[in-house]
Structure formats: C-alpha cells, structure tokens
Amino acid sequence: xxxxxxxGERIKAxxxxxxxxxxxxxxDRLRDAMLHYPKAxxxxxxxxxxxxxxxxxxxxxxxxxxxxxxxxxxxxFTLVHDDVMDQDETRRGLKxxxxxxxxxxxxxxxxxxxxxxxxxxxxMDIDGDRKSQLTSLLARAVILLAEGQQMDxxxxxxxxxxSEQYMKMIERKTAVLYSAxxxxxxxxxxxxxxxxxxxFEFGRLMGLAFQIWDDVLDLRADEKLLGKxxxxxxxxxxxxxxxxxxxxxxxxxxVERLLQILGKKNAIDxxxxxxxxxxxxxxxxxxxxxxxSEMIAKAKMLLDDLPGNEDRKLLKELTDFxxxxxx
Amino acid sequence: xxxxxxxGERIKAxxxxxxxxxxxxxxDRLRDAMLHYPKAxxxxxxxxxxxxxxxxxxxxxxxxxxxxxxxxxxxxFTLVHDDVMDQDETRRGLKxxxxxxxxxxxxxxxxxxxxxxxxxxxxMDIDGDRKSQLTSLLARAVILLAEGQQMDxxxxxxxxxxSEQYMKMIERKTAVLYSAxxxxxxxxxxxxxxxxxxxFEFGRLMGLAFQIWDDVLDLRADEKLLGKxxxxxxxxxxxxxxxxxxxxxxxxxxVERLLQILGKKNAIDxxxxxxxxxxxxxxxxxxxxxxxSEMIAKAKMLLDDLPGNEDRKLLKELTDFxxxxxx
Numbered sequence: 045x046x047x048x049x050x051x052g053e054r055i056k057a058x059x060x061x062x063x064x065x066x067x068x069x070x071x072d073r074l075r076d077a078m079l080h081y082p083k084a085x086x087x088x089x090x091x092x093x094x095x096x097x098x099x100x101x102x103x104x105x106x107x108x109x110x111x112x113x114x115x116x117x118x119x120x121f122t123l124v125h126d127d128v129m130d131q132d133e134t135r136r137g138l139k140x141x142x143x144x145x146x147x148x149x150x151x152x153x154x155x156x157x158x159x160x161x162x163x164x165x166x167x168m169d170i171d172g173d174r175k176s177q178l179t180s181l182l183a184r185a186v187i188l189l190a191e192g193q194q195m196d197x198x199x200x201x202x203x204x205x206x207s208e209q210y211m212k213m214i215e216r217k218t219a220v221l222y223s224a225x226x227x228x229x230x231x232x233x234x235x236x237x238x239x240x241x242x243x244f245e246f247g248r249l250m251g252l253a254f255q256i257w258d259d260v261l262d263l264r265a266d267e268k269l270l271g272k273x274x275x276x277x278x279x280x281x282x283x284x285x286x287x288x289x290x291x292x293x294x295x296x297x298x299v300e301r302l303l304q305i306l307g308k309k310n311a312i313d314x315x316x317x318x319x320x321x322x323x324x325x326x327x328x329x330x331x332x333x334x335x336x337s338e339m340i341a342k343a344k345m346l347l348d349d350l351p352g353n354e355d356r357k358l359l360k361e362l363t364d365f366x367x368x369x370x371x
Numbered sequence: 372x373x374x375x376x377x378x379g380e381r382i383k384a385x386x387x388x389x390x391x392x393x394x395x396x397x398x399d400r401l402r403d404a405m406l407h408y409p410k411a412x413x414x415x416x417x418x419x420x421x422x423x424x425x426x427x428x429x430x431x432x433x434x435x436x437x438x439x440x441x442x443x444x445x446x447x448f449t450l451v452h453d454d455v456m457d458q459d460e461t462r463r464g465l466k467x468x469x470x471x472x473x474x475x476x477x478x479x480x481x482x483x484x485x486x487x488x489x490x491x492x493x494x495m496d497i498d499g500d501r502k503s504q505l506t507s508l509l510a511r512a513v514i515l516l517a518e519g520q521q522m523d524x525x526x527x528x529x530x531x532x533x534s535e536q537y538m539k540m541i542e543r544k545t546a547v548l549y550s551a552x553x554x555x556x557x558x559x560x561x562x563x564x565x566x567x568x569x570x571f572e573f574g575r576l577m578g579l580a581f582q583i584w585d586d587v588l589d590l591r592a593d594e595k596l597l598g599k600x601x602x603x604x605x606x607x608x609x610x611x612x613x614x615x616x617x618x619x620x621x622x623x624x625x626v627e628r629l630l631q632i633l634g635k636k637n638a639i640d641x642x643x644x645x646x647x648x649x650x651x652x653x654x655x656x657x658x659x660x661x662x663x664s665e666m667i668a669k670a671k672m673l674l675d676d677l678p679g680n681e682d683r684k685l686l687k688e689l690t691d692f693x694x695x696x697x698x
Contacts (some may be wrong), residue, residue, distance in 0.1 A: 069514070074521040125482060129475035148456035148524055151478060152517050154483065155452060159513035166507030172499030179506045180493030186486035187396070190479050194401040197475055269598055 045361045047116035047369075051092055058088045062113050065164055069156065071213055077145040078160075081120045081278075084138050089116040089362075090225040095251070096362065097229030097243055100355035108232035110168045114161035115225050116181065121157035122189055123127070124150050158186070170232060177231050185224040192216025205283045211252070219251030222364035226250070242346050249343035250366055253336040257367045259284040260332050263320050265370055273315035281307025285335070300323050334365045372688045374696070375428045378419055385415045389440050392491055396483065404472040404480035405487075416689075417442040417552040423689065424556030424570055425466050438505055441488040442552050445509065448484035449516055451477050456524070469681035485513070501541060504558050512551040519543025532610045534619070538579070546578030549638045553577070569673050577690055578671035580663040584694045586611040590647050592697055602643035608634025612662070617653035625649050630639070643650035663694045674690050 066231035091112025098108035127140040142150035194215040226247030305319040396402035418439025425435035454467040469477035522540040553574030632646040
C-alpha cells in the first residue's frame with residue numbers, strides 16, 4: 045500500500061481541522077506551544093482508523109472525524125508531557141515543546157490540548173447519548189494512558205520485568221488509543237454493542253502490534269528513515285519484549301554481556317551491534333516479528349464482522365501496513 | 372454563618388465520593404500522588420455551589436454532586452500542575468506533589484485527575500444531552516484556565532499590567548470554575564437557558580470577589596489562619612489589583628519605594644509593612660474590599676431569579692461568606 049497516496053487527502057483534511065481547532069486559543073504563546081507537534085505532521089493513524097471503521101459501517105467517516113482528531117490531540121498532549129517527564133530535548137529532529145517554549149508552557153500546552161479534545165467531541169454532529177459514550181471512552185483512555193506511563197516509569201527502577209507486565213504496560217500506553225479509535229468509529233456509526241466490542245479488540249491488537257513493530261524497527265530499521273540512531277532502546281536500557289525474552293532465555297554468560305551493554309548511554313556502535321547479535325542469538329527479534337504478525341492476522345479476522353465494502357478492504361490494508369512500515 | 376456547621380455533612384459526602392473515585396486507580400504510586408491534595412481537605416466551595424444551585428431549582432443537589440466533584444478534581448489538577456510550573460515546595464504546610472512524589476509523577480497525577488473529572492461526568496444519572504452540555508462546559512473551563520495561567524506567567528515578565536488585563540486573567544484563572552459550578556448546577560437541574568446564563572454570571576462575580584478577597588487577605592489576615600506569611604504576594608512581586616491600583620495612583624516617589632520592595636524575596640517584615648502602608652496610602656486595599664463587596668451584592672441580586680426557598684437562602688449566605696472568610 046502506498047500510504048501517502050491512499051490516505052493523503054484524509055490526512056490533509058485531518059490536519060486542517062486539527063490546526064483550525066487549536067487556532068481558537070487566544071494567547072499567542074500557549075497557541076504556538078500547542079501547535080508545535082501537530083504542525084510537524086504525522087501519519088494520523090488514529091483518526092484514519094476511526095474514519096475507516098465509521099465509513100465501513102455506515103459511511104459516517106466524516107461525522108466521526110472529530111473523534112479521531114480528539115484522539116490525535118490526546119496523543120499529542122501525551123507526547124508533550126512525556127517529553128517533559130523524560131527530559132528529552134528532541135523528538136524526530138524537532139526541539140521538544142519544553143525545550144522550545146519552556147517547561148511551564150509545555151505542561152500548560154499539554155493540558156490545553158487535552159481539554160480541546162473534549163471540546164471537539166462536544167461539538168460533534170451526533171446525539172447526546174453517543175457524545176457521552178465517546179467522552180467516557182476518551183476519559184477512560186487517558187486514565188489508562190497515565191497508568192501505562194506510570195508502569196513504564198516504575199519499570200525503569202526494576203531490575204527484572206516479566207513479559208506479561210510489559211504487555212500490560214504497552215496495552216495501556218500505546219494500544220489504548222487504537223482501541224478507542226476503532227470503537228469510537230463504531231459508536232459514531234451507531235454499531236450494535238457486540239460490533240463495538242469487536243472493534244475495540246481489533247484496535248487493541250493493532251496497537252500492540254504497532255508497538256512491538258516499533259521495538260523491532262529500533263533494532264533493524266534504516267537510521268535515516270527512523271529519525272534516531274538504531275539501537276537507541278539498547279542505549280536507553282529500555283526493557284522491551286525483545287530484551288525481556290532474550291534475558292529470560294539466553295545462557296548466563298550472554299545475558300551478563302547483554303546487561304553490560306543495555307542502558308550504557310555512550311555505548312559505541314560496535315557494542316550496540318554486539319547486543320543486537322545477542323538478541324538475534326536468542327531469536328528474540330524474529331520472535332517479536334512473529335508475535336506482531338499473529339496479532340495483525342487476528343485483528344484482520346475481526347474486521348470480517350464489518351460489511352464487505354471498499355472501506356473494510358482499506359482497513360485491512362492499513363492493518364497490514366502496521367507491521368510493514370519502515371518508520 | 373458557621374461554615375463547618377452548615378456544610379459539614381455535604382463536605383463529608385463530597386470527600387467520600389472524591390476519594391472513592393480516585394481509589395479505582397490501579398497503580399499505587401499514581402493513586403497516592405492523585406490523593407495527596409484531595410486528602411488534605413478543603414472547603415469544597417465549588418461542589419457546594421453546584422449542589423445548592425441544583426437544590427434551589429429542583430432539589431437535584433445530589434444528582435448534581437458528581438459535576439461538583441469533577442470541578443474539584445479539575446481544581447486539584449491545576450494546583451498540582453501550577454505547583455510544578457512555579458516550582459513551589461509547599462502548599463498550605465504540605466509538601467507539593469512533585470516534592471513528595473517527583474516531577475514526572477506530579478504531571479501524570481494531574482493528567483489523571485483531569486481525565487477522572489470527565490469520567491465522573493460520564494457516569495452521572497442524567498440524560499445524554501445534559502451530560503454532553505456539562506462535558507463541554509468543563510472542557511471550556513479548562514481551556515480558559517490554561518489561558519489564564521499563561522497570562523499570569525506572561526505578566527511576570529511584564530513591567531506594567533493594566534487593571535483590565537488583571538481582571539481578565541483572574542476571570543479565567545479563578546472565576547471560571549465558579550461560573551462552571553453554578554451553571555453546571557442549573558444544567559443538571561434542567562433550568563431554562565436564561566437562568567443557566569444568570570447562574571454563570573452569578574458564579575463569575577462570586578469567583579472574582581473570591582480572588583480579590585484572597586489578595587486582601589494576603590495583606591490583612593492573621594498569619595496562622597492564612598497558612599502562609601502575610602504579604603507573600605509582596606515578596607513574590609505578584610501584580611494584584613491592589614498593587615496595580617497603587618502603582619497607577621501613588622505619587623512617583625512612593626511608587627519607586629513600593630517597587631523596590633515588591634518582588635524582594637528576602638524582604639524583612641518591616642519592609643513588607645512599609646509596602647502595606649503605601650498600599651493603604653493609595654486606599655488600594657480598601658478599594659479592593661469595596662469592589663469585592665459590590666460584586667457580591669450583584670451576585671446576590673442574580674440569585675433572586677431562583678425560587679425563594681431555603682437553598683437560595685443558604686446560597687446567599689455562602690455568597691456573603693466569600694468576602695467574610697478569614698482564610
């Protein structure tokens with residue numbers, strides 16, 4: 045699938061609405077800080093999922109778009125706040141919001157993006173009951189995002205993290221916005237509850253696969269496409285599913301060596317490559333790819349509950365794209 | 372009015388629901404950080420306003436309580452984030468959340484309190500249209516809060532702030548949660564739109580008076596009751612309505628002397644007292660008291676639109692209390 049060609053028009057429409065919504069902020073500094081990440085572009089995967097699900101069910105993609113934009117706002121708000129928490133200075137080559145505008149401004153811009161998300165849902169062209177359902181879905185998603193982020197921070201202090209704990213964490217930190225995207229599309233489209241639940245599960249699997257694929261890309265991708273050095277998860281000592289599995293299964297000596305390199309901020313490329321070889325010895329990267337593929341296959345099966353139209357076909361292609369993308 | 376005696380039972384019920392709602396958070400650290408301020412107590416003025424308005428209109432105070440609690444959550448979330456932005460280490464004798472739990476935890480706890488507020492509205496026992504109205508009211512309030520906080524931060528960098536700018540700032544930063552409290556009570560109670568708007572205006576005036584009275588108290592209150600040193604606004608160089616008026620009206624020499632003391636973090640008590648004398652020379656403190664009183668009088672007139680029952684009587688007493696409280 046040529047992502048840009050297929051979704052280019054939708055992305056343009058999403059970006060237009062996204063920026064328009066933020067432009068109503070009065071204070072220049074606050075508005076600029078809020079626009080910093082949204083203006084840098086992005087694939088807008090979450091709004092696209094919302095729109096495709098709503099289109100597939102009842103051709104209501106445009107009605108559902110604001111909910112997708114609300115999710116994009118929430119996604120951006122968490123990026124802004126996460127960057128403050130992690131004290132990161134750049135994101136995909138761009139200065140982080142707190143580096144460009146100051147820490148207080150970044151906290152505030154995040155809060156205002158969050159509030160805007162709910163304002164957008166309030167302005168949707170649907171009945172009050174559906175709006176209220178979407179609001180609750182959005183609120184629940186952010187609570188889980190916060191739980192996931194706190195788990196992630198807790199993990200940094202732990203020596204060992206179990207695979208199940210990791211999966212629980214990424215379910216909250218990453219998958220939750222995809223499950224909300226798909227379920228939100230179904231709610232807007234007036235789908236019956238069982239279909240809403242299937243779409244939630246579809247989004248959950250898609251989001252999990254997305255994150256696991258992200259971890260794979262960090263080790264295998266082209267540095268230029270990735271926008272950051274290959275193996276940054278190794279240098280940062282991130283306990284991804286890949287690392288956890290390798291630590292659980294490699295022989296003691298190799299684990300020792302791997303742990304020497306993991307988290308070594310100034311590790312040279314040869315060391316990072318050595319760590320990647322050890323992960324390969326454990327078959328950990330291949331295994332992660334396999335797990336992501338299986339999730340994508342299951343997610344696509346759930347899409348068979350949707351009417352068999354062109355939108356469903358596109359949604360299946362998008363689902364496949366999640367583990368084919370190279371950045 | 373004996374505040375505790377009249378509202379003690381309501382405050383207990385509000386606190387119970389407030390803590391119960393937060394207790395559903397899974398992660399221990401996140402939950403504890405979220406509970407830090409709510410557990411320290413407070414007058415719960417905003418939920419009480421919501422409940423009294425709803426009771427006065429249609430005896431629906433208990434139905435409206437969750438909206439009041441949502442406002443209390445939002446109020447607490449802004450306290451947590453504001454303390455991070457201002458890098459304050461204590462709040463009313465208590466360690467600030469970021470001091471007690473760390474900066475990342477404080478940002479996250481604030482975000483989660485904010486999300487909880489919307490979840491609570493979603494669970495209210497009213498129809499979808501009203502829920503949606505309340506959600507929009509809440510979202511709008513937080514956007515204005517962020518605008519107000521940014522204005523406040525902008526002011527710190529300005530040498531001169533006009534009175535109108537100050538009023539606009541406190542309307543956003545303080546009054547907005549009172550106007551939302553009163554209007555939210557009216558919406559829950561099913562009030563017609565003109566009455567909703569009057570309640571919004573009532574809350575706005577009440578909130579403005581509350582803030583101006585706060586500025587007066589900082590200069591006139593008993594240190595022990597206040598929970599912080601008298602004149603802390605002077606040491607922090609805060610441009611309150613009182614300071615702005617004195618600077619605008621005093622003779623040049625006195626303004627010079629006042630500006631020497633304003634913002635002097637380590638000013639001794641004698642200097643603070645000298646500044647207070649200068650403010651008194653300008654009649655600035657008395658004037659602020661008068662302005663607050665006039666607002667309270669106007670606010671009470673708006674309450675005459677409500678049915679003439681016991682709840683309205685209580686609401687009038689509470690309105691008077693706003694400028695009679697000593698902390």
